[in-house]
Structures are given as structure tokens and as C-alpha cells.
Amino acid sequence: MKLVKSAFKSLLGNGLKTWLNVFVLSISFVLIILLQGILKGWSEQAIADTIKWEIADGQYWQNTYDPFDPFTLDSSAVVVPTALQKGVEQHLLEPQLITQASIYPEGRMQNVFLRGIRPDQQLLDILSGKLNTSGTEIPVILGAFMAKQTKLRLNDIVTLRWRDKNGTFEAAEIRVVGIFKTTVPAIDNGNIWLPLAKLQEMTLRPDCANIIVKSPAFQAKDIEGWKFQDVAKLTESTTKLVKTKSAGTSMFYFIFLLLAMLAIFDTQLLSVFRRQREIGTMVALGMTPRQVVWHFTLEGTFNSLLAFAVGAVWGTPLILYMVYKGVSFNMDANELGIAMADTMYATVTPTLVVGTMIFILIVTAIVSYLPARKIAKMNPTDAIRGKAL
């Protein structure tokens, strides 16, 4: 306690130098929390949106289905297994049939994925209800990004060309009956949604599906020929991407932290040199050199405590703004390939704050200790005269 009190007084006694160090350190402190909070918020938002729009409580994939290999689409389109039929009837499971096709907006050919979905499904946020329309053209809905890419607007009619299960090319007119805005690129970019039954009829694949989306109310079970992908598995790529981004961003605050640490190291070094008499006096008064090392280490470490206080003063309003108002990066999520909302909100948890504090505290303590080690090697009699270094 005596060391703590004494070290704190000495630190404050350094005046402006202390406060400059503290301010730089507080920038690192707030920046780490802010950037990590935004990344955490992004990750949570991306996963939540993916659940709402694409995967619900998980998906059954036909064994040969590979979302990254279009050539598996034909072989993986099989009849929904009997064991899952009841769930499908109860709308606890939503089968989706996926096939390749091409459209010809403004005379240009563009490859697309046709995705059949039941118009009355409730599992996903896709506006499938709009597919419940009658007309000569096949009703389709698409995401805003896809609409922008294909220059299709509501009620536009365009030619669709596809092959049925026998490989025969067919063509028909489709009408855009809905455009939905989503942050999940996987259901937007390159996808055209149409009624499942219609797609099954068009491809001569009655009752077939490649994937089946599961509701939380349905108990997942092993089905032969199908593999269940849970939420963790399906959002793995999102989590990994955010982690990669997090590592990249950490460079940013690492530089700030480095600056702060350099300032503290420099101050500590200067302190040890300048305050030799003080060090010698402390030893003469009954402190061991090790206690004096601790004293100086504590003194340096207290920079971080002050930085937490200063950071809290100016950083709290900023962090609260990011948590409740968010920030818009003005980027299209589809270009990034990961779910990303127009406005991103920071998620700041006590764990993040406390974790950052502990991290900074440890780094500061190490940086403060390194110059203070010299004290242990000082001859106290020389130190008293200010001639130990």
C-alpha cells in the first residue's frame, strides 16, 4: 500500500509529461475497445442476419451438395427423404431446390442460380410471399444487389433459360414481383428466387431439393444421404473472416499502443536517470533496491490506470455513440462477400473492456519494469550523489 501511494504521488508529480503519456495511452485504450467493438458488432450482426435470411437453425445438405461447386447441383437434387417429410408439411423444414440458369436482361446473357422456395415459408426473412401471384410469366424475387447488377426493376420481364433434369433446354419469361434488401450476399448476389413447386416442375424434379432449412423447433437427426450443417458450421467462414479483419485492424491500434509504450519507456528511462538521488535516498531510508524497482514499475504502470480514467472521460461518449447510433461505412456488403449492414454498431461487452484493460496494464507494467531494472544494479552510495548512471 505504501508503495502504491508513493508511486502514484511520484507519477502525478511528473506533471505534464505524465498527462501526455496518459493521453496517448488513453487513445490506444479507447481505439482498441472501439475497433474490437465494431468488429464484434459486425460479426454478431453478420451471423444474426445470416440466420434470419439464409440458414435459420441449420441446414440439411444432400451429401453431394457443395455450394462452391455448381456441377454438384444436378446430382444433389434428390427427393426430400421420408423422414423429413412430416417436418416439411409442418413448415418446420423448408426445402430449397437450386439449379443453374441464364437470363437475358437487355439482350445480355447472365448466369444465375435459380432457387426454389415455398412462397408460404416463414423460416427466413426472404419476401417469398410475393411469389404468390398469378400471371403468364413466372414470378420471381431477387435481392437489391442482384437487381442492380442485372438492371432489373420491379415488374420487369426477362427471358429465363434453363435445363431440365434430362438436359433439355427450356425457356420462359419471368417477371420480377419483388426486390428485397438484404445484408446477406449468399442469397442475393447471382440468385433468383421463384416458387419451389414451379422450379420442380420446370426441371422435372418433383419433390426434389438440394438443401433443407431447419427451424429451431425441429429436432435435428441423422438422415441417410444428407448431412446436417449446424449454425456454427454454416457461419464459420463469417467468424473466420471477422477474425482475419480483427487481426488486420489490430495493427492499427498496435501502432498507437507502441507509441504510448515508447513514451512511457522513455519517461521511465529518463526518470531512473534523473531521479538517482531519489532512488539512493529511498534505499537509504530503508527500501530494498527491489522495492524501489517495484516503486518505479508501479509508477509507470499507473500511467495505464490514469489512461483508463482519461479514456473513460472522452471515450465513453464516443463508444456509446457507436453502440447506439452506429457508423455507416458506405460499402456494399455483396462486394465484400460477407453480411454487412448499412450501419454497423459496436458491441462493447464488459469482457472486452476488462480484457483490454488487463492487456494494456500488463504491457505497461512490462515496459515500465524494463528501465526500472537498472535500479537494482545501482550502487546506492553513487545514486545518493546522483552519479550511479
Add this chain to the structure above:
Amino acid sequence: MINKDLNNQSFPSSGGVRGGVIVEVKNLVKKFPVGAGFFTALDGINLQFAEGEFTGLVGPSGSGKTTLLNIIGSLDVPTDGEVVVLGKSVGKLNARQAAQLRKEELGFIFQSYNLLPVYTVFENVEFPLLLLNMSADERKKRVLETLEWVGLSDKVNSRPAQLSGGECQRVAIARAMVKRPLLVLADEPTANLDSVNSHNILKTMLKLNNELKTSFIFATHDEKVIGYLKRIVRLQDGKVVEDVFAGRKTTDDGQQKMESSKS
């Protein structure tokens, strides 16, 4: 200036009877490495200091007085020989034991005061008591009593930079005395002070010596200090050349002669 009521005040004593030899120096040799060789700062010193002495180590620069003071203060160790302070052989103490000895039994006063600059007068004087883990109430009581005794009650919240040289040295005395040490080691305590302040400081220390029987050992070549000493150990080139008590004189040939008492 020292409090004019100084002579009428009584220093708060820790009590207890004191007496006997508190420092014994036996064949002390201290060498410092210089280039490829060594410089002998102390060469076969033999001395004893009894409790309650007011002794000066007197000699020119380089005679070894500060080195001897540092070794007695367990801030340095002998190259050869032995120094026993309050029953503890300084050369055999580890860092923690040496610190313990300084913390509990020794007080230091330096030429440059060596006050902790960011602390107030109160905090400077309080510092040794903090190291003794004394309660806050007891610390406050002792610090205020000691500051009153050295006449600095009105400077409690001042910082060293706001004090004169004489006031700084009085703070240093208060810091050395606040824990009631058995022995105070003072290295050129008046070297940075003018004549008036020097005499006041010396009167203060002499009063402490008389009232508490606290032993003082000075390293000095200041004639003003010499006039107050009860014993003078004169050093030259690392050797004791004269050891004068207030009533007798022991020369380096071992003979004792009577001397007049200093006043």
C-alpha cells in the same frame, strides 16, 4: 530560521535506556576499482562508537569519511575487516537485512538534503514511517510532533522547492528523526547552508542528542560543525590520524592525552 522556542520544547521520546557500543569498526579496509588497479579509500580503520555520541569524521576530501559513513550506514560493504552496527555485521547482511537495519535503526542526513521533490514536507517526513507500516494516525501524530520540534509546523504542505536551504535541511533532520533511530549519520549536513542556518541545524541536532541520546556521526570538514562535536575522528588518506574526545585525545600511536571540553 529555526523556531525560537526550540530550546523550550521537548522532543517526543520513544523512551528506553540506551548505552554501550553501537558501532564497532575492526581493521576496516575499503578499496574501489580504478582503471586496472584499486584505490584504497579506507585502510585498516579501528573505531568504536558508543550510544549517545556526537561524533565527527573530519578530514579533507578523499580522506574516506563519507565512505566510512556509508559502510556504517550499510549502504556499502567493507572490502576487508568488519563493521558491526547494533550487533549486525554490515558485510554479512543481505540487501533485505541491510534495508531492515536502515529502516528501523538508522537515520540519514545528506549534504543536498535529498528530499523527495514531489512530496510535501509532511509526506517527506512521513515516508520512513510508511516503510515501517505504522498506522495512519500514529504517523500523523509523529510527523506533526517532529515538524513542530524542528519548527516547520507552518510548512507542512509546502514542497521542497518552496523551502529555503535551511528549511530543507530541517525537513531532512525531521525525516531522519521521526522514527527515533538509535544512530543518525549525517554527511556534510551544513555544507550547503549559511552560517546562521548551520548553527541552528547543529543546535537542533545537539538537542536531539542530549534529550534522546540519539547518536550522531557526521562526515564534515566544516569548522562550524567541529565546534559542536563531542568527539572528533580525524581521517587522512583512509587512516585515522587523530581521535579526540571531549576530555581526552587518542593519537595514532595509541597514547591518550587530556583535552579541553568543547562548548
